[in-house]
Amino acid sequence: LTYNFSNCDFNKIRVEYDQIIFSDLKKYMNGTKSTQFNYNISCNNPPDCLTEIQRVTFSPTHGCTSLHKEMFAVKTKATLTLQCPGYSGIQINNTQAKKNRKKREVTTNKCLKQASQLLGLWRRFSRIKGN
Amino acid sequence: GESGYAQNGDLEDAESDDYSFSCYSQLEVNGSRHSLTCAFDDLDINSTNLEFQICESLVEVNCLNFNKLQEIYFIETNKFLLIGDSKICVKLGEKSITCKKMNIVNIVKPEAPFDIRVIYREGAKDFVVTFNTSHLQKMYVKNLIHNVAYRPEKDENNWMHVNLSGTKLTLLQRKLQPDAMYEIKVRSIPSTYFEGFWSEWSPSYHFRTPEKNSAGEMG
Numbered sequence: 218l219t220y221n222f223s224n225c226d227f228n229k230i231r232v233e234y235d236q237i238i239f240s241d242l243k244k245y246m247n248g249t250k251s252t253q254f255n256y257n258i259s260c261n262n263p264p265d266c267l268t269e270i271q272r273v274t275f276s277p278t279h280g281c282t283s284l285h286k287e288m289f290a291v292k293t294k295a296t297l298t299l300q301c302p303g304y305s306g307i308q309i310n311n312t313q314a315k316k317n318r319k320k321r322e323v324t325t326n327k328c329l330k331q332a333s334q335l336l337g338l339w340r341r342f343s344r345i346k347g348n
Numbered sequence: 349g350e351s352g353y354a355q356n357g358d359l360e361d362a363e364s365d366d367y368s369f370s371c372y373s374q375l376e377v378n379g380s381r382h383s384l385t386c387a388f389d390d391l392d393i394n395s396t397n398l399e400f401q402i403c404e405s406l407v408e409v410n411c412l413n414f415n416k417l418q419e420i421y422f423i424e425t426n427k428f429l430l431i432g433d434s435k436i437c438v439k440l441g442e443k444s445i446t447c448k449k450m451n452i453v454n455i456v457k458p459e460a461p462f463d464i465r466v467i468y469r470e471g472a473k474d475f476v477v478t479f480n481t482s483h484l485q486k487m488y489v490k491n492l493i494h495n496v497a498y499r500p501e502k503d504e505n506n507w508m509h510v511n512l513s514g515t516k517l518t519l520l521q522r523k524l525q526p527d528a529m530y531e532i533k534v535r536s537i538p539s540t541y542f543e544g545f546w547s548e549w550s551p552s553y554h555f556r557t558p559e560k561n562s563a564g565e566m567g
Contacts, residue, residue: 236541237430237453240487244380291407295431 222267225301233296241289254330256337266342280327367446372457386421399439405432456544458536466555473521491540498532527559
């Protein structure tokens with residue numbers, strides 16, 4: 218399910234990230250050094266950044282299938298739903314997620330790496346002006 | 349607020365009674381748990397069998413029921429999403445009598461500041477006022493406006509006010525009455541993104557200003 222983020226209210230998303238989501242993301246990363254992972258995902262403009270943020274947040278990957286359940290992810294979905302007309306959020310492929318659940322508990326480091334990519338993507342989104 | 353859903357039958361008197369209510373939230377009031385407190389505006393209302401419920405913008409649940417403590421309805425939870433409006437309803441059994449749409453981040457009442465102190469600096473001829481607030485350690489409601497109020501004790505209604513965002517303030521000696529006992533207190537209100545109400549006042553602190561010496565100066 219792909220969505221075009223061009224019509225979102227980027228300023229409101231920035232404020233909600235800054236005031237709400239950032240705290241939860243930092244809490245999730247608690248104890249992880251910012252230098253522990255290097256950022257290898259970037260984005261060029263606000264819609265592009267939100268596309269990447271959604272992908273990294275909600276698409277289960279090998280070794281990290283449950284990031285979407287974390288508080289910061291739930292709130293990311295809420296702000297995208299609120300500030301992006303027509304956005305209905307990604308329907309997680311539950312069968313895929315359930316199958317890998319046991320692995321997720323062992324390899325949370327992969328989730329931390331993904332979360333640190335999100336920090337980079339959100340920081341980039343917050344800095345790129347343009348509405 | 350949203351109009352009530354008063355029906356006929358046992359809710360006949362619901363039509364005449366005013367079930368308007370007000371609420372305030374306190375974020376991270378107990379670790380990462382938030383609280384929401386509601387009460388009827390009309391204190392004389394017969395609240396027997398009336399319950400409060402919040403729905404929407406919650407994590408993992410659709411609705412939460414309030415606990416009732418005398419005439420106050422209260423929830424403590426970490427399930428507030430803090431994004432988007434919630435719907436708070438007064439319920440009689442399963443019937444909603446009246447509902448209101450509220451956003452938890454817009455009805456924040458900060459915790460009262462504390463530990464207000466005043467130190468006199470003879471050299472600088474001023475008083476340094478400091479106080480503390482639990483909001484410095486919070487994740488969300490970090491930015492507040494603090495309202496410091498002070499008055500000579502014998503001048504009941506002569507409160508002077510200073511608003512500041514920090515927790516330190518200087519009062520010039522020459523701006524105060526000499527040889528007088530002063531009372532000082534402080535309260536806080538959210539200032540960035542979060543909105544809401546003044547906190548309760550901190551406990552007051554009392555201090556005395558020096559007498560005037562022969563040269564007409566205090567000290």
